Amino acid sequence: MKLTVEGLNSHYGPAHILFDIGFEVGEGEVVALLGRNGAGKSTTFRSIVGLVAQRTGRITFEGKDVSARPTHEIVREGLGYVPEERRIFTDLTVDENLEVGRQPKRPNAPYWTREKLFTLFPNLGEMKGRPGGRMSGGEQQMLTIARTLMGNPSLVLLDEPSEGLSPKIVEQMVDAILTMKKEGVSIVVSEQNLHFARLISDRAYIIERGRICFGGTMAELDARPDIRDAHLSL
Amino acid sequence: MAFYVVQFLTGLASAASLFLVASGLSIIFGVTRIVNFAHGAFYMIGAYIAFTLTERFSGAFGFWGGVVVAALAVALIGVLVEMVLLRRIYHAPELFQLLGTFGLTLMVEDLVVLIWGPDDLVGRRAPGFKGAVDFFGQNIPSYDLFLIALGPVVLGILWLLFQRTRWGVLVRAATQDRDMVAALGVNQKWLFTSVFAVGVFLAALGGALQIPRDAVHHAMDLRIIVEVFVVVVIGGLGSIVGAFVAAVLVSELNAFGILIFPKISIILVFLVMAVVLIVRPWGLFGKPEAAARKTPGLTVNPWRPLTSNERLASLAALVIAATLPLFVGNYALTVGSEIAIFVIFAVSLHFLMSVGGLASFGHAAYFGLGAYGVAFLAKMAGLPMIVCLLLGPLLGCMGAAIFGFFAVQLSGVYFAMLTLAFAQIVWSIAFQWVSVTGGDNGILGVWPASWAASPSHFYWLALGVAALVTIALRIAVFSPFGYALRATRDSVLRSEAVGINAKRIQWTAFVIAGTTAGIGGALFAYLKGSVFPDNLGISLSVDALVMVLLGGVETVSGGVIGAIVYKALNIWLVSQTDLSKLVLGGFIVLIVVVFPKGIVGMLEMLAQRRRKSSPPGSSLLAKPIESAE
Numbered sequence: 001m002k003l004t005v006e007g008l009n010s011h012y013g014p015a016h017i018l019f020d021i022g023f024e025v026g027e028g029e030v031v032a033l034l035g036r037n038g039a040g041k042s043t044t045f046r047s048i049v050g051l052v053a054q055r056t057g058r059i060t061f062e063g064k065d066v067s068a069r070p071t072h073e074i075v076r077e078g079l080g081y082v083p084e085e086r087r088i089f090t091d092l093t094v095d096e097n098l099e100v101g102r103q104p105k106r107p108n109a110p111y112w113t114r115e116k117l118f119t120l121f122p123n124l125g126e127m128k129g130r131p132g133g134r135m136s137g138g139e140q141q142m143l144t145i146a147r148t149l150m151g152n153p154s155l156v157l158l159d160e161p162s163e164g165l166s167p168k169i170v171e172q173m174v175d176a177i178l179t180m181k182k183e184g185v186s187i188v189v190s191e192q193n194l195h196f197a198r199l200i201s202d203r204a205y206i207i208e209r210g211r212i213c214f215g216g217t218m219a220e221l222d223a224r225p226d227i228r229d230a231h232l233s234l
Numbered sequence: 235m236a237f238y239v240v241q242f243l244t245g246l247a248s249a250a251s252l253f254l255v256a257s258g259l260s261i262i263f264g265v266t267r268i269v270n271f272a273h274g275a276f277y278m279i280g281a282y283i284a285f286t287l288t289e290r291f292s293g294a295f296g297f298w299g300g301v302v303v304a305a306l307a308v309a310l311i312g313v314l315v316e317m318v319l320l321r322r323i324y325h326a327p328e329l330f331q332l333l334g335t336f337g338l339t340l341m342v343e344d345l346v347v348l349i350w351g352p353d354d355l356v357g358r359r360a361p362g363f364k365g366a367v368d369f370f371g372q373n374i375p376s377y378d379l380f381l382i383a384l385g386p387v388v389l390g391i392l393w394l395l396f397q398r399t400r401w402g403v404l405v406r407a408a409t410q411d412r413d414m415v416a417a418l419g420v421n422q423k424w425l426f427t428s429v430f431a432v433g434v435f436l437a438a439l440g441g442a443l444q445i446p447r448d449a450v451h452h453a454m455d456l457r458i459i460v461e462v463f464v465v466v467v468i469g470g471l472g473s474i475v476g477a478f479v480a481a482v483l484v485s486e487l488n489a490f491g492i493l494i495f496p497k498i499s500i501i502l503v504f505l506v507m508a509v510v511l512i513v514r515p516w517g518l519f520g521k522p523e524a525a526a527r528k529t530p531g532l533t534v535n536p537w538r539p540l541t542s543n544e545r546l547a548s549l550a551a552l553v554i555a556a557t558l559p560l561f562v563g564n565y566a567l568t569v570g571s572e573i574a575i576f577v578i579f580a581v582s583l584h585f586l587m588s589v590g591g592l593a594s595f596g597h598a599a600y601f602g603l604g605a606y607g608v609a610f611l612a613k614m615a616g617l618p619m620i621v622c623l624l625l626g627p628l629l630g631c632m633g634a635a636i637f638g639f640f641a642v643q644l645s646g647v648y649f650a651m652l653t654l655a656f657a658q659i660v661w662s663i664a665f666q667w668v669s670v671t672g673g674d675n676g677i678l679g680v681w682p683a684s685w686a687a688s689p690s691h692f693y694w695l696a697l698g699v700a701a702l703v704t705i706a707l708r709i710a711v712f713s714p715f716g717y718a719l720r721a722t723r724d725s726v727l728r729s730e731a732v733g734i735n736a737k738r739i740q741w742t743a744f745v746i747a748g749t750t751a752g753i754g755g756a757l758f759a760y761l762k763g764s765v766f767p768d769n770l771g772i773s774l775s776v777d778a779l780v781m782v783l784l785g786g787v788e789t790v791s792g793g794v795i796g797a798i799v800y801k802a803l804n805i806w807l808v809s810q811t812d813l814s815k816l817v818l819g820g821f822i823v824l825i826v827v828v829f830p831k832g833i834v835g836m837l838e839m840l841a842q843r844r845r846k847s848s849p850p851g852s853s854l855l856a857k858p859i860e861s862a863e
Contacts, residue, residue: 049417051417071413071417072417072420075416075418075419081417083414083417087411089406089407089410089411091406091409092403092406092407092410096403096406096407099403100407100420101418102400147418148418151419
């Protein structure tokens with residue numbers, strides 16, 4: 001397994017957010033984490049990369065237990081994280097944003113150069129010197145993904161990549177994610193949009209109120225309209 | 235004409251050191267969000283070490299090598315400080331780091347006296363720059379010309395460092411979003427340490443380069459830190475170009491202010507700062523601060539009024555305090571009165587800071603205004619004490635009403651800086667308007683009336699007023715006004731959305747806090763029998779901050795406990811040891827590291843832990859909260 005999450009519990013202060021979350025991602029797989037707003041998708045991702053301080057459970061990445069490691073060490077193992085809300089550095093140019101993400105080449109993961117990323121996201125190549133704050137939402141979303149890829153991750157956590165984007169940009173996003181997959185990057189993508197998830201994912205988990213309540217292939221999910229209707233707003 | 239040019243050049247030369255120190259502070263604040271009060275201390279150590287090195291090693295190499303080595307050595311000390319102290323408190327409540335670095339400053343002030351002695355040290359002149367250049371009959375020291383050239387050179391180097399190196403890109407990224415930088419695989423710890431080292435290096439270099447111009451002495455830290463705060467605020471926090479321009483502006487204002495407006499030269503700089511903050515709160519070259527990402531889980535414990543048992547306990551404590559004159563002598567009673575007065579002062583700032591979320595760096599202004607109010611009424615109008623005590627604080631109230639109106643337009647660090655500027659303006663007026671205030675000589679002979687003259691009577695008066703003030707402010711905390719004020723503290727937007735006029739509520743809180751501080755000041759004038767500009771000086775403002783933070787800013791009774799502990803400890807230490815600052819500073823640093831929630835916060839935590847151990851897990855903990863993502 002590429003990534004295994006077992007018995008993950010997270011708290012924000014006195015509030016218990018995640019309850020025994022468990023899921024796994026195989027080598028080269030694209031797995032969707034589906035759920036409504038506030039179900040715990042982002043917290044799950046933030047917990048995996050160590051951005052939530054109060055968490056217990058076991059997170060195994062490429063056979064190594066990373067549960068107790070600080071964020072930057074987890075990321076340097078090759079576990080990339082693309083946050084929701086984009087969070088690009090608005091004062092920095094596109095080039096500089098990419099520079100922040102740059103990490104050395106990794107033997108077991110595809111190697112991304114700026115040039116390669118500019119072919120994946122042609123818009124970015126045309127605005128290398130533009131400050132991040134003066135880009136459209138779609139361009140910013142592409143930049144966050146490109147920035148994480150600069151770290152040459154072997155697995156990427158993608159938090160709601162289609163959120164707030166126009167249909168045309170969403171299409172580009174689907175292409176980009178499929179290219180990443182083809183290059184050999186494993187991906188966990190959190191989504192509210194089942195349609196978008198279906199275009200890219202091999203399997204899906206559904207999270208509701210901080211608990212995983214379904215796990216299976218996309219076909220298995222389609223065979224259970226009751227689950228789909230109960231836990232996803234369509 | 236030549237004279238003015240020379241004056242201008244002297245100003246430029248002064249700007250160089252100021253720029254070095256200010257840019258260091260700015261860089262550190264940008265990334266770590268720490269307002270490094272110890273920055274002046276690093277500047278001072280830089281000067282002292284450079285003095286020693288340049289005395290020991292002769293020649294050009296000895297001098298310039300000494301300057302650079304001194305700066306490097308201090309940078310190393312900075313690294314140690316960052317790793318041992320600051321790393322533990324990055325996640326502490328905002329401003330708590332200020333307390334830690336203040337403690338450090340206190341320690342350094344005593345340490346340099348211990349090592350280098352209390353006398354001013356006059357350093358060597360710089361080899362190669364010993365002479366002066368003749369300019370139409372006026373002399374310009376050639377070292378000044380060197381400093382004038384150095385400023386832009388350092389600016390250029392810093393610009394390259396931040397724009398053209400990977401380190402610079404990472405630092406700028408971290409300035410905006412620290413967590414995201416970590417999530418991209420960058421080790422924040424070392425980034426912070428290196429940033430701190432660079433900032434401290436600049437401060438120490440600024441200090442080391444001053445030795446051919448100024449004597450080295452153990453109070454140079456406070457003088458520079460105030461000026462540096464001003465520079466950084468005018469230029470814009472985090473902007474290096476801004477720091478440069480502002481350093482030049484401030485130095486020129488100093489150089490020409492003394493010629494053109496000799497009467498108000500000190501005020502001039504602070505007046506400019508106040509105007510800049512009101513017109514462009516984020517400084518000339520700064521950017522409006524985006525609302526800080528609140529770390530989830532960092533919530534303030536909900537406040538509650540005292541239970542009836544706790545009320546009885548407080549009453550008992552008050553009664554015991556009131557019986558003090560039966561057991562102790564006059565000196566102890568005078569100390570007791572002073573502590574009671576500082577309880578009033580601390581409680582008033584606590585109200586503004588903890589309840590209103592507005593941390594004032596210049597609260598002593600209103601304390602001092604209250605004291606001056608009493609002095610004017612008693613000495614000039616000859617009014618009886620009781621009338622003076624009632625009317626004197628109104629001067630503090632008026633000051634708070636005027637300054638508060640402008641101050642509450644800002645928030646956070648900028649609010650703190652504007653209050654500091656206002657306090658300095660008031661101080662300058664008291665200091666320079668000699669005909670009215672007596673200037674540095676103060677106003678003497680403000681003695682209490684016979685009914686309050688004995689130490690025990692005065693002690694009861696101070697204790698009674700302190701108790702009344704504390705109770706009144708507590709009632710205000712749990713009144714509708716208090717709820718509204720706390721709402722504006724937690725979210726201005728949301729409170730305005732439910733119909734609260736946030737600015738007016740905050741202004742009212744400012745006036746209440748200022749008036750209360752004025753009551754403390756009024757009593758203080760009678761306790762000491764005199765009023766001096768120091769009564770509204772920056773060190774008194776800092777004392778108040780320390781008391782509140784020490785007690786615990788997130789608690790309701792932090793002000794009272796903090797004032798008692800700090801003041802008692804302070805007075806006791808001064809009587810016991812010559813190194814009172816060292817011990818007090820060490821104590822503050824220890825508190826910051828071990829009990830980052832303050833004394834009361836720590837007690838509350840202990841009490842909570844004990845309560846929690848009996849029924850395992852409250853119902854709140856087991857309930858999932860839906861929208862917490």
